[in-house]
Amino acid sequence: MDREVLVVGAGPTGLALALHAHAHGAEVRIVDRRVEPRPSRALVMHPRTLEQFRPLDLVDVLRRRALDEPQALVHLGSRTVRVRLDDLRVGDGPLGHPWMVRQRDVEDVLADALHQRGVRVERGAALEDLAVGRDGARALLRGPSGEERVTARWVAGCDGIEGAVRLLAGIPVVSRAYRQEVLLADVDLSGDLEAGVAHVVAASRGLVFVFALGERAPWRVLATRGANDTGRQGPPDRDELQQLLDASGLAVRVDRVAWSDRLRLARRLAARYRRGPVVLAGDAAHSHSPAAAQGMNLGLQDAAALGWRLALADSARRPGVLLDSYEEERRPVARASITLTDLVFWAESSPTGVAALLRGVLAPLAAPLAPALLRRPALTAPTLRLLAGLWVQHRHSPVSRDDLPGHRGLRPGDRLPDSEVVTEHGPVRLHDLTARPGIHVLLARNARDVPPSTLGPRVHVHRLRDRPGTTLVAVRPDGYLGYRGTDPVHLRAWLGDTGALDRAVGVARATR
Structure with missing residues (x-):
């Protein structure tokens, strides 16, 4: 194999996936057909x-x-x-709040x-062909130096829903076009507009966002609205953007x-995330509107879930089960997020009916109540946790094993909370x-000892001296609990399923 993992696509998902896989021991190569990254479409990173x-x-x-303390x-x-936004801590x-x-x-x-x-990002290298086998894939790349044939144990498609990896792997996608559209622009503005904050305008035709986070000019304008009924095509020009801002009520030029x-x-969702050695992540697996700032976040969370799996799969007792668990966990999350963004996008941009009434009439009437409502966590927390990704759990995943069913507390599949504990240090x-990766x-205070030397170099053991009991839990590299029990033998069996234990055995044999 030329590389253990070939990542196609160097957007946020592909870069993060390559980094997670490399951090867990994989040899990684990452390529992208674009010579230069495209302008940003995402501007928010959620807590998860x-x-x-x-x-x-x-x-x-x-x-x-x-x-990191946006307003x-x-x-x-x-x-x-x-x-x-730092007051909306969830x-x-x-x-605990968005950046x-x-x-x-x-x-x-x-x-x-x-x-x-x-690891160098190879730009200008396009995937032209892909042959899938039982033990890996053969890829044809075309770059500045000509054609190159490479083999890889795993190919990660992070090149968008219409990218080459999904198409060449023959994975179908279910798609439905939105009636609404989004306008983006980097502009120079003049006028009385406070810098350092995001400006959000709720108008009957849609929402208008103005951020001091432009790339090619100081200000980024983003607007959601109903389908273009003027017949305009192509990028919006200065006159169209000025009309948009005038209609929003912002006094800027x-x-x-x-x-x-x-x-x-x-809205698009791949019918499956994996075909043999080919796995999809990020926009290659799912795409939707930018509403609720979910897209980049979903892709980065896909990368965290997949990177360690690709690195450890060949050491796992059942590699197919480990890799298939990625789709079983992440595809339902994408499906739920698509439903969420559909609802938010309708509320943001539908030009008629209830949505326009909410934005243009009811929202201004309710404005005096907004500060008091935002200070009531009982009202805001459920929605904010949904947007932040803190609702996700994987209790029914094939790699979630619970040897203490019925016991209270955190269960395998739950996110590890960021609470304070006491260790020997x-x-x-x-x-x-x-x-750190791994x-x-x-171990609870009275749990049986688990010598790290018996587990492998990517398994780290900590005893929590303030947590009574004999329970031991294993936390996956992506921050979810994977195992709960009291018997180190069963823990080792679970580690064997994830690939962490078997790789350690191989290392030990090689050094004898």
Whole structure:
């Protein structure tokens, strides 16, 4: 094999997948047909996604490029409501609220991390052909130096829903076009518009967002609205953008359009995520409207779920079960997120009926109540947890094993909370304790010893001295519990299913 994992597509999903797989021992190659990354379409990173950047040691790097305490001014008719997103905390740790960060900055951080680890992103290399076999795949790449035939144990398609990997692997997709459209632009604006905050305008024709996060100009404009009834095609020009902003009520003038695009979108979901050695992630597996800022986050969470599986699969007792569990976990999440974004997109952009009434009439009338409502977690927390990705659990996954059924507390498949615990080194938060690649075994105070030397180099053992009992749990690399029980023998069996134990046995034999 030329590489254990060939990643096709160097957007956020592909870059993160390559990094997660490499962090768990895989030899990785990543290619992208584009010579340059495209302009950002995503601007928000939710708490669950931020948490999964912890083991990659990238949270602080990303923070330097982000608005980690973002604010929004919501314009509702003649009223304006200021919203501080860090006040809308739904997580249980320091990463408990959304950040505003451009997709391009996320890509730069991930690409730099890969480069530091010796993995180069190969741009201008297009996948032209793909032959799938039982033990791997043969790919034909065409790049600046001509054609190259490569083999790989696994091929990860991260190149979009109409990308070459899904098409060449023969995986069908269910698709339905939206009637609404999205306008994007990077512009120079003049006028009285507060910088450093996101401006959101609810109007009868749709929502208008203006952020001081442009790439080719200081301001990014994003608007959702009903299907274009003017017959206009192609990117919106200065006049169309000015009309849009005038209708929103923002007193600003468009001085220059540095870049713009008109997106006609569709909801798409691949019929399956895997065919033999080919696996899909991110927009290659699912796509939908940008409403609720789910797209980039879903892809990055796919990457966290898939990267360690690809790295450890060949050491697992049943590789097919381990890889199929990725689709069994992540496809229902994508399906639910598509339903959510459909509803939000309708509310944001439908130009008639109930949605227009909500935006244009009822929202301005309710504006005086907004600050008090936002301060009531009982009202806001369920919606915010849904958007943040904190609702996801995998209790019915094939790789979730519970030897203590009926016991209260966290169960396999649940997200590991970021609570404070006490180890032999003193107090520490759980997400700090588990902030390195691999599987983490947490032993209650009186649990039986599990010598790390019997488990393998990618399994880390911690005893929690403030947690009474004899329970031991294993935390997967993507932050979900995988095993709960009391018997180290059963723990080792579960580790064998994930590939962590078998790889350690192979290492031990090789050193004899």
